[in-house]
Amino acid sequence: MRYLPLTDTDRQDMLTVIGASSVDDLFVDVPAEARLPGKIAGLPEHASELAVERHMAALARKNLSAGEAPFFLGAGAYRHHVPASVDHLIQRGEFLTAYTPYQPEIAQGTLQVLFEFQTQVARLLGCDVANASMYDGSTACWEAIGMARRITKRGKAILSSGLHPHYVSVANTMAKFTGDALLHQAPTLDAATDIDALIAGIDKDTSCVVVQYPDILGRIADLTPLADAAHAAGALLVAVVTEPVALGAIKAPGHMGADIVVGEGQSIGVGLQFGGPYLGLFGCKQKYVRQMPGRLCGETVDAAGKRGFVLTLSTREQHIRREKATSNICTNSGLCALAFSIHMTLLGERGLRELAALNHALAVQAADRLAQVPGVTLLNDSFFNEFTLILSKDAREVVRNLADNGVLGGVSLGRLFPDAPEIGNGLVVAVTETVTAEDIEAFAKALEEELA
Amino acid sequence: MRYLPLTDTDRQDMLTVIGASSVDDLFVDVPAEARLPGKIAGLPEHASELAVERHMAALARKNLSAGEAPFFLGAGAYRHHVPASVDHLIQRGEFLTAYTPYQPEIAQGTLQVLFEFQTQVARLLGCDVANASMYDGSTACWEAIGMARRITKRGKAILSSGLHPHYVSVANTMAKFTGDALLHQAPTLDAATDIDALIAGIDKDTSCVVVQYPDILGRIADLTPLADAAHAAGALLVAVVTEPVALGAIKAPGHMGADIVVGEGQSIGVGLQFGGPYLGLFGCKQKYVRQMPGRLCGETVDAAGKRGFVLTLSTREQHIRREKATSNICTNSGLCALAFSIHMTLLGERGLRELAALNHALAVQAADRLAQVPGVTLLNDSFFNEFTLILSKDAREVVRNLADNGVLGGVSLGRLFPDAPEIGNGLVVAVTETVTAEDIEAFAKALEEELA
Amino acid sequence: LEEALIFEIGSTETTGVDFAEAPKVASRLGNLARTDGIGLPGLSEQETVRHYTRLSRQNYAIDLGLFPLGSCTMKHNPRLNEKVARMPGFADLHPLAPQSTVQGALAVIHELAAWLVTLTGMHSVAMSPKAGAHGELCGLLAIRAALESRGDARSVILVPESAHGTNPATAAFCGYKVEDIPATPDGRVDLEALKARLGPDVAAVMITNPNTCGLFERDMKTISDAVHAAGAFVYCDGANFNAIVGRVRPGDLGVDAMHINLHKTFSTPHGGGGPGSGPVVLSEALAPFAPLPFVEKQGDKFVLIEEETAEDHHVQTFGRMVAFHGQMGMFTRALTYILSHGADGLRQVATDAVLNANYILRSLDDVLDAPFGGSGPCMHEALFSDKGLAEGFTTLDIAKGLIDEGFHPMTMYFPLVVHGAMLVEPTETESKAALDQFILALRSLAERAKAGDEALKSAPYFAPRRRLDETLAARKPVLTWTEPELAEAAE
Amino acid sequence: LEEALIFEIGSTETTGVDFAEAPKVASRLGNLARTDGIGLPGLSEQETVRHYTRLSRQNYAIDLGLFPLGSCTMKHNPRLNEKVARMPGFADLHPLAPQSTVQGALAVIHELAAWLVTLTGMHSVAMSPKAGAHGELCGLLAIRAALESRGDARSVILVPESAHGTNPATAAFCGYKVEDIPATPDGRVDLEALKARLGPDVAAVMITNPNTCGLFERDMKTISDAVHAAGAFVYCDGANFNAIVGRVRPGDLGVDAMHINLHKTFSTPHGGGGPGSGPVVLSEALAPFAPLPFVEKQGDKFVLIEEETAEDHHVQTFGRMVAFHGQMGMFTRALTYILSHGADGLRQVATDAVLNANYILRSLDDVLDAPFGGSGPCMHEALFSDKGLAEGFTTLDIAKGLIDEGFHPMTMYFPLVVHGAMLVEPTETESKAALDQFILALRSLAERAKAGDEALKSAPYFAPRRRLDETLAARKPVLTWTEPELAEAAE
Structure with a gap:
C-alpha cells in the first residue's frame, strides 16, 4: 500500500490523541448493519506497480492505436501531432496537481494561463470573450442553446442537419426536461448545406439557430446570411466548430455574425484519448458575458499594485448562486485548456x-x-x-x-x-x-x- | 528550424549593432579554403517533429525490447522495475536542464541530492564516504586501481578471474599506457571462487586485489580473508559490485574490509538503455578521501548561517589541478545519480x-x-x-x-x-x-x- | 520576476513548430479563406518551455505540500496513473474506431464499472458523465425518466442547506424546483422535518453522505425508506465517498443514484480545475433509464451499446449526455489506482482518511471552535468556525495566513450552515509528520487571530501575489488581453 | 521553507513501493546474509515526490532562463529528444542482447556516426567515450597506439595555457608529460613558439578551436602541417564545435582526433553534471587504432564489432575504454536533434551562436573590458575581464550579482590567460529579447561595480542561499550525513 504513509505506530499514536481505542470507533455513526466487517469479498488485494502496469499494458495492447x-x-475528434513539450509541461506537478484557482495568491500560474487561453480562444473563434473551458463540444453546444433561451426568452432552437449527431442527442436529452423545442433532421447526401432551409425556418419564436462549421459532412458555408436572418428575427446564431484547426484557414464564425461560438478544442494539444477528456470552447459577444456559463478569469491588481488574475463574475456560478446559476458546471477541463494554450503558443x-x-x-x-x-x-x-x-x-x-x-x-x-x-x-x-x-x-x- | 528563435529581422538588427554587413563577416578568421560555402552536401534538411519521431520510432520498433x-x-546490467515517479522527477526541467552545481546559491537542489546520494551509496557499500558519481562501473574500477597505486605507490594489481571481462579490458587498455602490471586469467567453471588463489598471489609489490562480489558467474564469497591478506601485505582490497540490489541481501564489501568499493549503479533507477548512460559508484575509507577521483559534495553554511551544500575538495580535480588532478573526469553521471537516489528513497x-x-x-x-x-x-x-x-x-x-x-x-x-x-x-x-x-x-x- | 503575457513577448511571425511543406493544390475552402490577422502570438520552443515552467512555479500544488481543502479531496496523484493513461493503446484511440479494434479500451471501462458497482453495492453504473456536477445531472435525469415512465410528473427536489452548490444548480438545470431541508443542531438532516415535507410533488431528495459538515448521516437508511415510501428517489452526492469506500456500501443505505468523483476518491489529478469524471451508480429501479453509451460483455467480446447498437437493448434510456463515451483518460488512471490499492487498500484509504481528519479535529479543538465536535467523531474532514477569534478577524485571515506558512488554505465559508466555516480535509495520503506540521501552523494562526495580531490581516506576504482585488475584477471585467494602444483608444 | 534531508524525515521502516510476496525458498546466499541495519531511510511516494519537487525548485536551469556559461554551451533541450530516448525499443534494451534483436539500436549508432563523420570531414568515429574528457583520453590513446605501432615512444604533449583543465589532466592520466604552449597577445596560439618546440619527443599538440578566448585559431592548418611534419599528431578539443558546425570541417584543418560533446553541440541535457557523451572523430592515420566496440554495416545488417567478433577485423585497436558500447541514451537524443535541424539547420546553429555572441560583445564592450575585442569578431562566446572595476570589486561580484537579476552567472576566472575572466556564451537558442534583457542586466552590474556599489559585494540576496562558505567545507569535509547523536559523540 505504497500510497498510504501512516505506519501502524503512527495510527496507534493518533488514536491515543483522538481518544479512541480503535479505528472502528471512528465509524460509530454508521448503522451497525451497514458496516462492512472487512474488505469487500471477491475483489483482488493490492498489487505492485509492476503488476498493475503489466495488467494495464496488456489491455492497451489489445487495441489497434491510431499510430x-x-x-x-x-x-468530431481529430488526430493531430502534439509536440512533446506540451505533454512535458502539463505534467509539471505545479499544474497537474493544483486545484481550481480559488486562492489567487498561490495560483497565478493557472490563472495567467486561463487568461491567455481565453484570449487565444476568443481570437480564434472571432469572439469578444471566451470562458475558461467546458467539458467538451457537445455539452458546450447545449449550454449555448440554454444561454440563447435566457437571452431571447424563447424556447425554440433550430439545429442544422449538419450538426454532429451526438451534439443533437445531448441537446435532445436535455430539452426533454427543460421543455425547449428542438427542430432537427438528418442530413442528405448533397454538396450544399442546409443554410437556406435554416433561414426559411426562423420565426419569431426561434431562440437560436445552431449550425456546425465545417459541418458533419465536411462542408463549409458562409454563415453571414444565416446570421443576418437570425438577427432580423431577434434570434441568435450559435456556431459550432468541432475542428478548430480549420480556423487557421477559414473565416471565424464570430466574424460572420455568430453570437455564440462553441467548439471542441481536442484537436489542439489534447489528443484522441478514446473520447475524453476533451475541451469545450465557449465564446460570445461582449454584451452577453453575464449570461455565459462556466468559469471566467479576469485581470486585476493585488494589494501591492501588481497585475494579477482572479476568477471573476462568479455570481453566475453554482457555488455562489446555487439554483440561480447560469449552469451547474463546476470542475471543467482546466488541464486540457492548458494543453490547448501551450500548443497554440508553440504554433502561433x-x-x-x-x-x-x-x-x-x-x-x-x-x-x-x-x-x-x-x-x-x-x-x-x-x-x-x-x-x-x-x-x-x-x-x-x-x-x-x-x-x-x-x-x-x-x-x-x-x-x-x-x-x-x-x-x-x-x-x-x-x-x-x-x-x-x-x-x-x-x-x-x-x-x-x-x-x- | 523550430529551435532557433531569431527571425531574419532580428539577425539584421543585430548585425547592425555589431557593425558587420553579413553573418559571413563573423567567420573571417576561418581560412577561406576551409569555409564551407553552404550546407554540407548529401545530408537531409531539417524535418518536422512528426517526421523525426516517426523515423526514430521505426528504428525503435526494429529492436526486441526486454519487456x-x-x-x-x-x-553487469540488470533489468529492474523503476517506479514511474522516478522518471517523472528526473524530467523536471530544474534537474534535467541544470548545469554542474558550481554556483551553489542557485544549485542547492542538485547539491542536496548529491549529498544524500553520497550518504546512501556509502551506507549501501559499507564505506565511510562515497563520491558524487563516475561514468560507470568499469571506469570506476580502473579509477580505483589508479587510486590504489597512488596510495600504495605500487604498480601491480591482481584482478580476480571473477571480475567482469569488460572491466578487465578497460583496465588493460589503460594499464598499457600507465605501466601498471595487471594479473588476470579467465574463470573456470567451478562452484568455488578464486579467493584462495588471489590470497596466494599477493606480494609486497601488490597495490591492490580487485574482486567482484557477486562475481561474473554469480558466485558469492566472504571477502574478509582476502582483505586481511591484502592488508597484511600492505595492499588494498578493491571490491566491485555490478548488482547493487544484492547489497539489500548480502553483507557489504566495506564491512568485510574492502578499502575501496566501486560499483555499477544502473540497477537502481537508471534502466538498461543498451549500455549507457550508467552510473559509477565509488566509495572508500575516510582516510583515503583526498586520493579519490571525481566530484564530492560537502556540507557548509551560507553567509546568513543557513545549512547549505557545495562541491568541495576540488583541489583533487582537473579544473583546478590540471595535470596533477586525481582523475581527468569532469562531466559525470549527475542525472543518473539523481535517479538512483530517488529510487533508493522510494525503496528505503x-x-x-x-x-x-x-x-x-x-x-x-x-x-x-x-x-x-x-x-x-x-x-x-x-x-x-x-x-x-x-x-x-x-x-x-x-x-x-x-x-x-x-x-x-x-x-x-x-x-x-x-x-x-x-x-x-x-x-x-x-x-x-x-x-x-x-x-x-x-x-x-x-x-x-x-x-x- | 514577473512573467509577461504571451501577447507581450510573442509575435505572430514566430513559431515553435516545423511542418513538412504542404503540397501545392487548388484550395477548396468555398471562398472562405481567412485573410484577416488572427492575433495569435507564437513563441519558440525554448521560450514556450520557459514561459510555462516559470508560470507553473507561481502555483501551489499537492506535489509541494499538504492541501487541506475540505470536500475537494486533494490527495497524492501517483505517476504510474499518468504513465498508463499515456500508453498509445489508450491515448491514441479514436472514440469512433471500429469496436473490433478497441476491445482493450472497452475492457478497461467494463472492469472499472465492475469495481464501482461492487464497491458501492449498487446495481449498475453510467460511466459517461464528465464530472461530479454532470453526474448529478445524470442521476436526476434518470430519476425524472423513471418518474415519467410511470406517468408521475413531480416537480420538487429537496436539498439540505449544507449541500454543495452544484446540487441545487443541477436540480434547477433540469427543470426542478429546489427546496431546502433544515438541519438539526448537531449538523445532520432533520429527519422529522424531511418526513413532514415528503409528498406527491417531491421527486427526489439529494443528500451528501458523509455530509459537508464531515458527519455521517446516521439516519440515512430511515431517510431512504421514508423517501421511497413517498414515491420519491434518493440521490446521494458522492463527493465524499472517499471517507467510506470499502467500509460502507451506499447501496445498503437505500441510495438510488450517486456520482463518484474519480478525481476525489480515485485520485485522478485535479489539473488546476479539471478534467474530472463523474460515473453514476444506479439502483435497480433507475438502471433501465441509464444514458447511452455503455459497455456490455457479450461472450468474450466487449460491445459498446450506442445509438447504432442499442435498438432492442435499452429502450428506456433517457438518451445521450455527451459526445462519445466519457472520460477514458480518467478511467485508465482510476482503474490503475484501484488495482494498486486493491480491496484491502481501499478500505485502508477510508480508514486513514477518517483517522487523519479526527487527529486534526482533536489536535485543534482547544484553540478553534469545532461546532459539531461534540457530535462524535468526524469522517474525512474536520469542521471549525470563526467563533472566538478577536474582533475583526475572520476565517479569511486564517486562510491567507496559512499561505505564508507554506500551506494551501482550507475550504472557507462552506458549508454555509456554519458561520465562518473552515473545512479541513487532510486525506489519507498525508503522513503524520505532515499533519503535525500543519497542526502547528494552524494552531499558531488561531492563536494570533485570537490575540488580534494585526499583521495577519494583510497576509499573505510571501506568496507570488498579495491579496488580489476581486471587486475591481468583477466591476469592470477584463477577460481578454487587448493591445495597449487599442485598450487606450477604447477608453 | 527549508527542505530537510531524507535522513531527517524518512525511516528505514517506510517504503514507497509494493512488491509481490517473495516465494518461500531456502536461501543460497553463502551464509553472507546482511543482518546489520543499512541505514537507508525510505519515504512514501507522496513524500518522495514532494521532497524532490521542492528541491528542484532551488535550482537554476535552462528551462528557467538564459544560462550564459562560456564553454559549457547551455542550450535548449528539446523534449522530443527525451521522448524518443524513452521509447521502450531503445530504453529497455540490454547491451548484451543478441545482435539480431538490436538491429534498430545499432542502426541509430551507425546513423549518428555517419553524421558526425560527415559534419567533421574526418575518416571515422569512436562512439564509446562517456564524456568529453573520456573522449580526450580516447584520442590520446589512439595517438599513443599509433606512435607505438611505428616504434616511436614520444613522451610530451603540448597544451596551450588557455586549454580546459581536462586537457593536461588527460595527458597526465595516460602517462604523458605536459608542456604549455604560449599565446600571442591577441589570444591565439603562438605559432612560432610552437614550431620551435616541436621535436622528436612531442607526441601531440592539443588545441581547442575555436579556443577558450572565443577566437578561431586562424593558423590551424599551418599548425597541423607543422605538427605532422614533426611526426606528431593534432588533437582538437571539440568542446566548441557548436560554433562552426556546418560551416567548417575540422578534417579540412588537419586535425587527427577531436571529441564532440554531444551535450554541448547536440543538446543532450546536462542533468546537473552529466551524463555527457564524447564520441571522437579520427583521421585516417588514427582510425585503425580506434577502441572496441564499434558498429559496422555488413550488407543490410548492422554488426557490433567487439571482442567476440573483432578477431580479424581490427587487430590494431587499442582496446576497450568502457563496458558495453557508450551512451546509447545520448545517441538517440543527439540523432533526434540532428535530424530535426538537418544540414541546413545545423549550419544556422553555428551562425546564430556566433551572431548572438558578437551581439553581446559589441553591446557591452563600452562598459566591460574585452581583452581581445580588437582581434576581430568572436566566435560563439564573448570574453570580458575585470579591468576597470572599482578597487576591491571582482568578477565574482558581477557573477553573484547576475543571480539577483535572475540569470545564472557566466563562466568566471576561465580562461586563465585573462585576469578576472568572464566568458559569456549565449548559444543559438536564445531570442534577441532574451539577449537584450541579459545585456541590460550585465550592463547595470558593470556600472555598479565601476561605481563601487558596496551592496554588490554581498550578492546574491534573492537566491535560495546567500554566498556559501567553501573554505569551511574543504577544511573539515562533511561528505555524508551522520545521525546527530553520533556526530556529537564523535566530537
Whole structure:
C-alpha cells in the first residue's frame, strides 16, 4: 500500500490523541448493519506497480492505436501531432496537481494561463470573450442553446442537419426536461448545406439557430446570411466548430455574425484519448458575458499594485448562486485548456496557418485519389480536412472490413445516423498532417478491393 | 528550424549593432579554403517533429525490447522495475536542464541530492564516504586501481578471474599506457571462487586485489580473508559490485574490509538503455578521501548561517589541478545519480530488502527449474539473483537460437570470454523481480527444445 | 520576476513548430479563406518551455505540500496513473474506431464499472458523465425518466442547506424546483422535518453522505425508506465517498443514484480545475433509464451499446449526455489506482482518511471552535468556525495566513450552515509528520487571530501575489488581453 | 521553507513501493546474509515526490532562463529528444542482447556516426567515450597506439595555457608529460613558439578551436602541417564545435582526433553534471587504432564489432575504454536533434551562436573590458575581464550579482590567460529579447561595480542561499550525513 504513509505506530499514536481505542470507533455513526466487517469479498488485494502496469499494458495492447495503421477518422475528434513539450509541461506537478484557482495568491500560474487561453480562444473563434473551458463540444453546444433561451426568452432552437449527431442527442436529452423545442433532421447526401432551409425556418419564436462549421459532412458555408436572418428575427446564431484547426484557414464564425461560438478544442494539444477528456470552447459577444456559463478569469491588481488574475463574475456560478446559476458546471477541463494554450503558443499564428494549409492540401490530395476508386463519389464541393465519400455499398460494413485489413478508414454515416438508412452509404473521411502519402495509397487500395 | 528563435529581422538588427554587413563577416578568421560555402552536401534538411519521431520510432520498433520477451540477461546490467515517479522527477526541467552545481546559491537542489546520494551509496557499500558519481562501473574500477597505486605507490594489481571481462579490458587498455602490471586469467567453471588463489598471489609489490562480489558467474564469497591478506601485505582490497540490489541481501564489501568499493549503479533507477548512460559508484575509507577521483559534495553554511551544500575538495580535480588532478573526469553521471537516489528513497531499507529477497527467491526457483532441463547443470552453490548454467553445447549458439524463438535467455560466456573456449558452454542467467513464473517456464521449455 | 503575457513577448511571425511543406493544390475552402490577422502570438520552443515552467512555479500544488481543502479531496496523484493513461493503446484511440479494434479500451471501462458497482453495492453504473456536477445531472435525469415512465410528473427536489452548490444548480438545470431541508443542531438532516415535507410533488431528495459538515448521516437508511415510501428517489452526492469506500456500501443505505468523483476518491489529478469524471451508480429501479453509451460483455467480446447498437437493448434510456463515451483518460488512471490499492487498500484509504481528519479535529479543538465536535467523531474532514477569534478577524485571515506558512488554505465559508466555516480535509495520503506540521501552523494562526495580531490581516506576504482585488475584477471585467494602444483608444 | 534531508524525515521502516510476496525458498546466499541495519531511510511516494519537487525548485536551469556559461554551451533541450530516448525499443534494451534483436539500436549508432563523420570531414568515429574528457583520453590513446605501432615512444604533449583543465589532466592520466604552449597577445596560439618546440619527443599538440578566448585559431592548418611534419599528431578539443558546425570541417584543418560533446553541440541535457557523451572523430592515420566496440554495416545488417567478433577485423585497436558500447541514451537524443535541424539547420546553429555572441560583445564592450575585442569578431562566446572595476570589486561580484537579476552567472576566472575572466556564451537558442534583457542586466552590474556599489559585494540576496562558505567545507569535509547523536559523540 505504497500510497498510504501512516505506519501502524503512527495510527496507534493518533488514536491515543483522538481518544479512541480503535479505528472502528471512528465509524460509530454508521448503522451497525451497514458496516462492512472487512474488505469487500471477491475483489483482488493490492498489487505492485509492476503488476498493475503489466495488467494495464496488456489491455492497451489489445487495441489497434491510431499510430499503428493508416488512419482517417474524424467526425468530431481529430488526430493531430502534439509536440512533446506540451505533454512535458502539463505534467509539471505545479499544474497537474493544483486545484481550481480559488486562492489567487498561490495560483497565478493557472490563472495567467486561463487568461491567455481565453484570449487565444476568443481570437480564434472571432469572439469578444471566451470562458475558461467546458467539458467538451457537445455539452458546450447545449449550454449555448440554454444561454440563447435566457437571452431571447424563447424556447425554440433550430439545429442544422449538419450538426454532429451526438451534439443533437445531448441537446435532445436535455430539452426533454427543460421543455425547449428542438427542430432537427438528418442530413442528405448533397454538396450544399442546409443554410437556406435554416433561414426559411426562423420565426419569431426561434431562440437560436445552431449550425456546425465545417459541418458533419465536411462542408463549409458562409454563415453571414444565416446570421443576418437570425438577427432580423431577434434570434441568435450559435456556431459550432468541432475542428478548430480549420480556423487557421477559414473565416471565424464570430466574424460572420455568430453570437455564440462553441467548439471542441481536442484537436489542439489534447489528443484522441478514446473520447475524453476533451475541451469545450465557449465564446460570445461582449454584451452577453453575464449570461455565459462556466468559469471566467479576469485581470486585476493585488494589494501591492501588481497585475494579477482572479476568477471573476462568479455570481453566475453554482457555488455562489446555487439554483440561480447560469449552469451547474463546476470542475471543467482546466488541464486540457492548458494543453490547448501551450500548443497554440508553440504554433502561433504562423504555425497554425501552416498546419491548416498542410491539412487542407493533404485532404485535397486524398479526396482526389479516393474519388478515383471505382464505386466512390466525392460529395463535397468545399471542405477543410474532412469530406464525405458516397460508396457503392453500406459504409458500416466497409469500415469494419477495412479495420480487419488494418486500415482505419473513416466513420460511416450509418454509425452516426442509425435512423437514416438512406445515407448509409456515406463515409466521412478526415485527413490531417499525420497522414502520409503511403497511408492514402494504402487506404485507396484497400477500398478498391473492398468495393470490387 | 523550430529551435532557433531569431527571425531574419532580428539577425539584421543585430548585425547592425555589431557593425558587420553579413553573418559571413563573423567567420573571417576561418581560412577561406576551409569555409564551407553552404550546407554540407548529401545530408537531409531539417524535418518536422512528426517526421523525426516517426523515423526514430521505426528504428525503435526494429529492436526486441526486454519487456517483449521472457528476459534473463544480466552480466553487469540488470533489468529492474523503476517506479514511474522516478522518471517523472528526473524530467523536471530544474534537474534535467541544470548545469554542474558550481554556483551553489542557485544549485542547492542538485547539491542536496548529491549529498544524500553520497550518504546512501556509502551506507549501501559499507564505506565511510562515497563520491558524487563516475561514468560507470568499469571506469570506476580502473579509477580505483589508479587510486590504489597512488596510495600504495605500487604498480601491480591482481584482478580476480571473477571480475567482469569488460572491466578487465578497460583496465588493460589503460594499464598499457600507465605501466601498471595487471594479473588476470579467465574463470573456470567451478562452484568455488578464486579467493584462495588471489590470497596466494599477493606480494609486497601488490597495490591492490580487485574482486567482484557477486562475481561474473554469480558466485558469492566472504571477502574478509582476502582483505586481511591484502592488508597484511600492505595492499588494498578493491571490491566491485555490478548488482547493487544484492547489497539489500548480502553483507557489504566495506564491512568485510574492502578499502575501496566501486560499483555499477544502473540497477537502481537508471534502466538498461543498451549500455549507457550508467552510473559509477565509488566509495572508500575516510582516510583515503583526498586520493579519490571525481566530484564530492560537502556540507557548509551560507553567509546568513543557513545549512547549505557545495562541491568541495576540488583541489583533487582537473579544473583546478590540471595535470596533477586525481582523475581527468569532469562531466559525470549527475542525472543518473539523481535517479538512483530517488529510487533508493522510494525503496528505503525496507523496500530494498524486500526487493532483494524477491530477486533471490525467484532466482532460486528459476535455477532449480532450469537445472531440471536435460543437458543443464547449475554451477553455483551460492548466488544472489544470477547464476551460471553449464550446457551440453556451446552457449553462444544456444543464445542466438533462443532469441530467434523469442526468448532472451542469458549471456553466453563465449561472448564475454571469446579467448577461453574451454568455458564456452557456460550461460550466465539473471532473474529479477520482472521475471514471472511463466517466463521461467517458457525459458525452460525453449532450452529443453534447444538442447534436445 | 514577473512573467509577461504571451501577447507581450510573442509575435505572430514566430513559431515553435516545423511542418513538412504542404503540397501545392487548388484550395477548396468555398471562398472562405481567412485573410484577416488572427492575433495569435507564437513563441519558440525554448521560450514556450520557459514561459510555462516559470508560470507553473507561481502555483501551489499537492506535489509541494499538504492541501487541506475540505470536500475537494486533494490527495497524492501517483505517476504510474499518468504513465498508463499515456500508453498509445489508450491515448491514441479514436472514440469512433471500429469496436473490433478497441476491445482493450472497452475492457478497461467494463472492469472499472465492475469495481464501482461492487464497491458501492449498487446495481449498475453510467460511466459517461464528465464530472461530479454532470453526474448529478445524470442521476436526476434518470430519476425524472423513471418518474415519467410511470406517468408521475413531480416537480420538487429537496436539498439540505449544507449541500454543495452544484446540487441545487443541477436540480434547477433540469427543470426542478429546489427546496431546502433544515438541519438539526448537531449538523445532520432533520429527519422529522424531511418526513413532514415528503409528498406527491417531491421527486427526489439529494443528500451528501458523509455530509459537508464531515458527519455521517446516521439516519440515512430511515431517510431512504421514508423517501421511497413517498414515491420519491434518493440521490446521494458522492463527493465524499472517499471517507467510506470499502467500509460502507451506499447501496445498503437505500441510495438510488450517486456520482463518484474519480478525481476525489480515485485520485485522478485535479489539473488546476479539471478534467474530472463523474460515473453514476444506479439502483435497480433507475438502471433501465441509464444514458447511452455503455459497455456490455457479450461472450468474450466487449460491445459498446450506442445509438447504432442499442435498438432492442435499452429502450428506456433517457438518451445521450455527451459526445462519445466519457472520460477514458480518467478511467485508465482510476482503474490503475484501484488495482494498486486493491480491496484491502481501499478500505485502508477510508480508514486513514477518517483517522487523519479526527487527529486534526482533536489536535485543534482547544484553540478553534469545532461546532459539531461534540457530535462524535468526524469522517474525512474536520469542521471549525470563526467563533472566538478577536474582533475583526475572520476565517479569511486564517486562510491567507496559512499561505505564508507554506500551506494551501482550507475550504472557507462552506458549508454555509456554519458561520465562518473552515473545512479541513487532510486525506489519507498525508503522513503524520505532515499533519503535525500543519497542526502547528494552524494552531499558531488561531492563536494570533485570537490575540488580534494585526499583521495577519494583510497576509499573505510571501506568496507570488498579495491579496488580489476581486471587486475591481468583477466591476469592470477584463477577460481578454487587448493591445495597449487599442485598450487606450477604447477608453 | 527549508527542505530537510531524507535522513531527517524518512525511516528505514517506510517504503514507497509494493512488491509481490517473495516465494518461500531456502536461501543460497553463502551464509553472507546482511543482518546489520543499512541505514537507508525510505519515504512514501507522496513524500518522495514532494521532497524532490521542492528541491528542484532551488535550482537554476535552462528551462528557467538564459544560462550564459562560456564553454559549457547551455542550450535548449528539446523534449522530443527525451521522448524518443524513452521509447521502450531503445530504453529497455540490454547491451548484451543478441545482435539480431538490436538491429534498430545499432542502426541509430551507425546513423549518428555517419553524421558526425560527415559534419567533421574526418575518416571515422569512436562512439564509446562517456564524456568529453573520456573522449580526450580516447584520442590520446589512439595517438599513443599509433606512435607505438611505428616504434616511436614520444613522451610530451603540448597544451596551450588557455586549454580546459581536462586537457593536461588527460595527458597526465595516460602517462604523458605536459608542456604549455604560449599565446600571442591577441589570444591565439603562438605559432612560432610552437614550431620551435616541436621535436622528436612531442607526441601531440592539443588545441581547442575555436579556443577558450572565443577566437578561431586562424593558423590551424599551418599548425597541423607543422605538427605532422614533426611526426606528431593534432588533437582538437571539440568542446566548441557548436560554433562552426556546418560551416567548417575540422578534417579540412588537419586535425587527427577531436571529441564532440554531444551535450554541448547536440543538446543532450546536462542533468546537473552529466551524463555527457564524447564520441571522437579520427583521421585516417588514427582510425585503425580506434577502441572496441564499434558498429559496422555488413550488407543490410548492422554488426557490433567487439571482442567476440573483432578477431580479424581490427587487430590494431587499442582496446576497450568502457563496458558495453557508450551512451546509447545520448545517441538517440543527439540523432533526434540532428535530424530535426538537418544540414541546413545545423549550419544556422553555428551562425546564430556566433551572431548572438558578437551581439553581446559589441553591446557591452563600452562598459566591460574585452581583452581581445580588437582581434576581430568572436566566435560563439564573448570574453570580458575585470579591468576597470572599482578597487576591491571582482568578477565574482558581477557573477553573484547576475543571480539577483535572475540569470545564472557566466563562466568566471576561465580562461586563465585573462585576469578576472568572464566568458559569456549565449548559444543559438536564445531570442534577441532574451539577449537584450541579459545585456541590460550585465550592463547595470558593470556600472555598479565601476561605481563601487558596496551592496554588490554581498550578492546574491534573492537566491535560495546567500554566498556559501567553501573554505569551511574543504577544511573539515562533511561528505555524508551522520545521525546527530553520533556526530556529537564523535566530537
